[in-house]
Amino acid sequence: MVITLLQALVYGKKRGFFSGLLFYLLLSCFSSQAQTLPAGFSRVQVASGIAKPTALAFAPDGRLFVAQQDGTLRVIKNNKLLTTPFLKLKVDSNGERGLIGLVFDPNFASNKYLYVYYTLANSTRNRISRFTANGDVVVAGSEVVVLDLDPLSSASNHNGGAMHFGKDGKLYVAIGENANPAQSQDLNTYHGKLLRINPNGSVPAGNPYTTGSEQRKRIWASGLRNPYTFAVQPGTGRIFVNDVGQYAWEEINDATTGGKNFGWPAAEGVSTDPQYDNPFYTYKHAYGTVDGTGCAITGGVFFNPTTTNYPAAYQGRYFYQDLCSKWINVLDLSGATPKRESFATNLGYYALGLTVGTDGNLYYLERSANAIFKIIYTTNSAPKIVQQPVSLTVTAGQSATFSVAVSGKTPFTYQWQKNNANISGATQATYTIASTKAADAGNYRVVVKNSAGSATSNSVALIVTGFNNPPVAQIITPAEKSFYRAGDAISFSGEGTDVEDGTLPASAFSWSVDFHHDTHHHDGPPVAAGVKSGSFTIPTSGEVSPNVWYRLLLTVKDSKGLTHTTYRDIYPYLATISLVTQPAGLKVTLDGQPINAPFSVNSVVGLERSIGPVANQTLNGKTYVFEKWLHGGTATQTISTPKENTTYTAVYRESNTTTMRLEAENAYLQGVIVATGHGGYSGTGYADYNKLSGEYIEWTIQAPTAGIYNLSFRYALLSGTRTLRLAANGTLISSAFPFTATGQWTNWASKSVSIDLKAGINKVRLTSTGTMGPDLDYLEVTPSSNVSVVDLRIYPNPAKSYLQVELPATPSANCTLTLYNNQGTPVFSTTRDNQNPKNQSFRIPVANFPKGLYILKMQQGKQEISERIILE
Structure with a gap:
C-alpha cells in the first residue's frame, strides 16, 4: 500500500489496508518534502518502535493505548512507550487480520473495562472480548467473550474492526464483508455491517430489525464494504462511517439513524437507486499524492474536544485521512452541504487511526514509520523545537540522519552544526551523512531561525564504530520471473554470507511476503523466521484486481547487527473472463456488482470469482428474467478463474404469459393441504390464448375436513368481458362468473366465492363459454373460521x-x-x-x-x- 520507489504502476481499483515495512523506503519517518500544515501547526512524533500498529485509543486518564497487528497492546504513559505490553493475545495476523480494534468502557474509571476486536489464532472468526485493567497491565484471566462474529472465508482482507460507544451507551462495531460482497446485503450475517449491541453483546432495544436471526437483530446499518474506521460525535451522537471503496470512490456515510443501507456491492459512491442511502461525502481515487484524492479512507474523527488550543474555527469539524496520499483533510459541517478544506499534506505513508487526544490534539498512526504522531498548535511566533534530534551509534560506512520538528511562524531557516561549527550545506530540517567514517563522530545540533527569533536544539552525539562489512542475502528459489496461480504453494530458499562471519546460520534469516496491489501493498501470507527454506500458499480469494503480485523478501543479519535485504517478485498468470448475455445488452453481476454485458476483465488464474444474474431487467421496452447459464450451475455461483480465456453466457427470456400460466399451474394454495393438478383444453394444456370454446382450468384440492372454503381468482384481460363457470366436484356453483377488462397485462380483476368442500379430494374447475385467454393468474384457497386445517x-x-x-x-x-x-x-x-x-x-x-x-x-x-x- 506504499507507492514504490522501484516501479511505476498504473493505479486502478484497490484494496487492503495493512502493510509491512518496505526495505527500500529509506528514512520513511521523514518525508523528503516537509510537512505542510496551517500556520502554527506542527507534526510531532510521540513514540516509535511500534510494529505494524492498527488502532489507538485514549484512556480517560490520558494514557494512550496502541494495538499492534500481532496481538500486542502497548501503553504510552507520560509520553513514553512502556516496555511491558498491557496485553499479548494469540491471533492470526495474516493479511488484514490480527488485533485490529479497541475501545474503553464509558465507565472505565470505575470498572476498568476495555474491549478489543481480534482474529482468533485458528483463523476461524473475529471476536469481540472485554478485558479488565490493573494499572498498566491486564488482569490475568479476565477475558470475557462479548460476541463471536461469523466464520471467516479464506480471504484475509476486509475485516473492519473499529469500535466506539455511542451517546446511548451502546457499543457500535464496524465489520467488513470479508471480500464477499454479497454478504453486505445479507441481514443474516454480521459481515459488511455496523452493529449496535449492549456491552455484554446482547441485543439492545431500539435496533431497526426486531425479528429474525440473532445477526439481523444486532445490525444497525448494512451495505458496507470495509468500514475500517468510524467516529461518534461527542454531544450529538452523530455517527460517520468511513467505508473503503473499490473502483472509484471513498465514502463517509452518515449512520446516525439505524436501518440505512449504503448499497455495496450494487452501489459505490453516489447512486440513483432509491433503495440505497447515499454517502454524506465522497472523494475520488487518483494517482500519486494529490490532495483530496487517494486510495483508501483509513481515519476520521469529529473535532469536539473538551479542551484544546486549536483555533475555534476547527470546533465541530470532521477530520479524515487517506492511506496512500499522505494528507489529512477537514470538512466544514456548518452549511447545508459539507465543504472540504486541505489541512495537512506531505505526511508519511500508510497513515491511519486518526483520533483526538485528551489533550485536544490530533493523533494518528504511520505504519511506514511504525510510529505515532500528533499535530500540535502554538501561537508562538519565535521558533520552538518540538521534536529534538536523538543520539546515534553507527558502524563506519552506514548512514546517519538527524532531524527536528519546529513550531512557530514560517518560513524557517536551518543550520546544522558539528561541535558548534556550521556544516556547509546542512540547511534543512533533516541532515543525513550518507556514509559515515570515524572523523564524523562528534556532537550535532541545529539552529532554527525565523523573522521572530531563533532556537537551538539539544546537542546529541554521533558515535562511529569500526568498519564492518555488511552481510549479503541471496534468494535461490523461486527463480527470477516466476509466476503463480491462486492456490499454488510457493517454495523458497536462500543463502546468507558475511566477510567477517562467513556463512550465516538459519537464525540470521528473516523472511516476509508483501502482496502488492496497484500502487500500494499489504501483508501477504505469513512465513516462518529463522529458516533457510520454507513455503507459503497463495490464497484463492480476496483482492480481484489483476494488477497484483507477491514480493518475497529475505533479510539477513550479521553478528554485529548489520543487515542486508533482497527480494524476489512473483507475478500472476492472467486469463480473461468475458460475460455476455442472450439477448445482448443485459446486466449480470461480477463479485456482487451489477455490470453491463458484454464485459471482459483480466483475472488471476485460480482466483475465485462470483457471477450471477440481475433479475427483472427492461431492454427496449421488454422485461427479461434470468433462465440459466449456458455452462450450467446455479444462478449465482462461484467460479475458479480458468487457465484459458473463457466466456460465460447468461441466458434471459422475455417475461410473458408463460410465467403467469406457471403461477396458475402451481397455484397459490394457502392454509390447505392440496395436490395441484392442472387441466386444460381437451383435458390437457393451459388456460391460454385463442382456444376453442370449452376451455377449462382445474385444481385438485385435498381438504383436511369438510366445510366452507373461500376461493379467490385473478384474471387479466386487455379488452372485453370473459364469463366463466365455476364447478366443484361436478356441481355447478356459478354459471355467471364475469371478469371485466383491465386493459393491461399487469392489472388483475379479482373474484371470490365461498363453496362447500368435502373432506378429502375435491375438483374445482373454471370453464369458459368462449375462449378463456388471455390469462388466469392464481387460485387462492382459505378455510372459513369453522374449518380446522x-x-x-x-x-x-x-x-x-x-x-x-x-x-x-x-x-x-x-x-x-x-x-x-x-x-x-x-x-x-x-x-x-x-x-x-x-x-x-x-x-x-x-x-x-x-x-x-x-x-x-x-x-x-x-x-x-x-x-x-x-x-x-
Missing part, C-alpha cells in the same frame, strides 16, 4: 435475506420442502422430521437468489401445502 407458516414475505419456516406437527414423520423459481426449477430442497419440535422451525437462506416469484411446497406423502413467495 394444517397450516404452514412462512415469513417474512416478501423476503430479502431468509425465509423463516415453521412446520405444522403432523402424524407422518418426514416431509420435503422444495423452493421453485418462476421457471418451475427447484432451487432449494430439504427433508425434515417435523414430529421433532427442533425441526419444526428453521431458515432457508435466499440472499443469493434472484428476486422474483417463487413457490415453496411442503410435500408429505400425496399431500402438499404450497405458498407463493416474493423475493425482493
